[in-house]
Each structure stands twice: as structure tokens, then as C-alpha cells.
Amino acid sequence: MGESRSFEQALVTWVAGGPEAERAARTARELAGGVRTAVLVEGDSDRAAIHTLAARHGRDLGAEGVAVVPLGGATNIGHFLNVCGPPGLGLALAGLCDLGEERYFRRHLERVGLGSGLTPEDLEGLGFQVCDADLEDELIRALGADGVIRVIDAQGETRPFRTFQGQPAQRDRPVEHQLRRFLGTHSGRKELYARALVADLDLAAGVPRPLARLLDRV
Template sequence: MIDMRTVVLVEGASDEAAILALAERQGRDLAAEGVSIVAMGGATNIGAHLDEYGPHGLGVRLAGLCDAREEAHFARGLERVGLGSGLTRGDLEALGFFVCVADLEDELIRALGTDAVEHVLDAAGELGAFRTLQKQPAWRGRPVHAQLRRFMGSIGGRKLRYSRLFAQALGPDQVPRPLHLLLAHLSATRTG
């Protein structure tokens, strides 16, 4: 039986993979700490998951990670289950819910830098495919950061694969703010 004390609600499997990879790099075993990461299949599913795990369900500690465009879904869901009202981003963070500035891929690409991201693509054997995307008329001349974000979403499974690889490539001082704060929050709840 799993000792589940904290549930981290995330939009998808790529978020879960990045969090697990970063925790592993810190020498942490989240499952052993009683932390379960639940990929919800999209932010609009937060209500059902809050009903299951929140104060009127299993009553476990909650945390989460979402994209900026989904922040309102998370805030409304938390408010609906009685965890606040008129929640600001600061309120969300106090509850253990953190917001990526665009999305997870954007955070990871900015943290690594485009040169390092291209090195990861090269090591994974996909730099050639990325160069092909860069030559397409719609993407030619666009900022490399934007091209990389598009590339991550161009084939199913790519976000999942690279969220793990990018997280593994980050230096200790490069961890994006929302991921750093989430892992710190999980450490605090482990001892608190």
C-alpha cells in the first residue's frame, strides 16, 4: 500500500516527468516521501481531482503546477472546494500551487538556454528534425526559442520525452522558479 500524504496535481505527463527527474537529481524519492503526482489530462479536470483528493474527498495535502493560461481554472477549483476566495498567484503559491510563465516547456527552454536545448536535441538524435522545422516558411526567421517551443509540440510524445531530458540537463542553479518552489514546498510538507 502506498503511503500517500500529498498529491501534486499537474496538467499532464510531461509535468510529472520533469518533477520526478528534478526530484531524482536531488536524491529524493517522492513516492517514499508519501508524494503522489497525478497527471490530470488537462487543467479543466482539476475540479474532479480536487473532489477526489481535497478536503471533501481523501483530505490529503495538495500541491500543483499549471501553465499561466490555466491559472484561473486552478484558482476557481481551489475556491470551489473551500480553499480560499479571490485567490491571487501569491495565494496559490501559499497553498502549494505554482504557475509556469507560459508553460513548462517555455520554463525549461528559458532555464537551459537555446544552445543547451539544441545540444540535448543533438544527443537525442533530433537536431536534424529541428533544423528542418527552422527552414519551413512559417518558422524561418522566428526566434529560436519560439521554434523550439513549436518543435516540442509538433509530434506526440515529444513534450514528455524532452521535459525529462531538459530537467536532467539543468544545473542546480537553473531550475525554473515554479519547479524549484514546488519541490521546496514538498520538502517543507515532508517535515511539517
């Protein structure tokens, strides 16, 4: 396990509290010297997408000292900024969030002294990118519905998707909405398709702007 990955895991344990928190805090502090940037993301699917895109560009973020840290939900951003940001380890920061969760990121970035009255442009300037509306929506628009269905087929999930489409609540909805709901039906599927869809992107023309800008930043 690389130092960046060990740092990520120690950081998550530290923030979670409990009997292992003190030991995890010591570990995170010891490893922080090898971390160039901490990228704070909402969940494991975001982390998977970023690492997959980096690998397609021939980059190993962990080896570069970039730790991509899943928060376990946007509402936890404040706790992670307390330990990673100016009040704590003082690391260089970047991040990715959904449009609906932007307010949490903005509020806590301001609280730890990284700006005031932050606009969307200010957030980008700080290295924090916002998906419209979320990562799945960005990837569906980048690949198109037919492209996403092709990836679903490659994953052997055409039948589950067709069954999902036939549910009464889904039958009359646009296929893009059906795809977004299907990809987010459980956490394991979200992470699986974050990798698979990013792996299928056209790097020359089809990378969602938030992902592209985040990777450029780090």
C-alpha cells in the same frame, strides 16, 4: 509498482468514470493512507519533470508518499479536487500549471473551500505553482537556446529540428519560439524532453522557480 504510483493510476481511472471507476475508487481510498501529498499537474511531461528533478536531488517521491497525478488537461482540475481535496480524501495538495490555465486552478481551489479571491501569491501559499508561460518555456529560458539545442542533438533529433525550422511558418520566428513549438509537437516528445532538459539543468543556478518551489513544498 509502488503504492503512490498505484494510487495515481487508480485516481485517474476513478475520475475518468466508466465501468472500472467504482473498483478504482475503492483502491484509491485504500491506498490514500500511504499518500502524504497529491501533486496535481496538467500532464505527463510535468510529472516527468518533477520526478527527474527530485531524483537529481536524491529523492524518491513515490517512496516519500508523494503522488504526482497527471490531470489530462487543466480543465479536469475540478474533478480531481473533488476526490483528492476537502470534498473527498482530504489529502495535502500541491500542483503545477501553465499561466494560461491558472484560472481553472484558482476557480476550483476556491470552490472546494481553499480560499477566496486567490492571488498568484495565494496560489503559491497553497502549494500551486504557475509556469510562465508553460513548462517548456521555463526550461528553454533556464537552459538558453544553445543549451536546448545541445540536448536535442544528444537525443539524435537535430535533423528533425532543422527540418522543423525550415517550415514556412517557422522560418522567421525567434529560435526560442521554434524550440518551444518543436518540443510540444506531440505528447511523447514533450515527456521525453521534460526529462532530458531537467536532467541537463544547473541545479545551483538554473532550475526554473516553479519547479524549485514545488519540490521544496513537497
